[in-house]
Amino acid sequence: MLDLNNSRKVPDDFVRFAENQIRQLLNSVAGVEFAMLCTSDGFEVALANKKNISNSGKIAAVSSSILAMVTAFISEINLVGCQTITLDAENGKAFLTAISHPKYPLVLVAMTNRDILLGQMLYEVKSTAETLSNYA
Numbered sequence: 441m442l443d444l445n446n447s448r449k450v451p452d453d454f455v456r457f458a459e460n461q462i463r464q465l466l467n468s469v470a471g472v473e474f475a476m477l478c479t480s481d482g483f484e485v486a487l488a489n490k491k492n493i494s495n496s497g498k499i500a501a502v503s504s505s506i507l508a509m510v511t512a513f514i515s516e517i518n519l520v521g522c523q524t525i526t527l528d529a530e531n532g533k534a535f536l537t538a539i540s541h542p543k544y545p546l547v548l549v550a551m552t553n554r555d556i557l558l559g560q561m562l563y564e565v566k567s568t569a570e571t572l573s574n575y576a
Contacts, residue, residue, distance in 0.1 A: 459486040532556075
């Protein structure tokens with residue numbers, strides 16, 4: 441799912457493409473407040489937000505660590521193919537999704553308010569992840 445040994449500098453044209461994709465995610469689902477793409481080793485690549493988040497660098501680092509830990513956990517319990525983690529809190533939700541691009545493994549982080557339509561959000565996150573994974 442997440443290959444930490446395959447992290448490389450993401451090219452500028454991919455960054456621009458990714459910014460457009462996460463901006464589209466931010467605007468396509470009501471209640472999405474923040475979307476960020478980061479490298480699998482925890483560095484911010486692209487950001488789109490409706491809510492000012494001042495610690496995006498920390499969020500990128502922690503998100504990649506959480507996804508790596510969950511990947512190890514999933515492996516230990518013999519599950520295969522975990523791509524998205526959903527965190528449900530009293531005041532909103534967070535989604536962490538692995539982007540399995542062959543050259544640039546990434547993590548998509550999205551934060552929403554609590555009244556999000558979960559099915560719509562999961563569909564859009566999966567669609568965005570597939571689009572980014574297939575970028576040549």
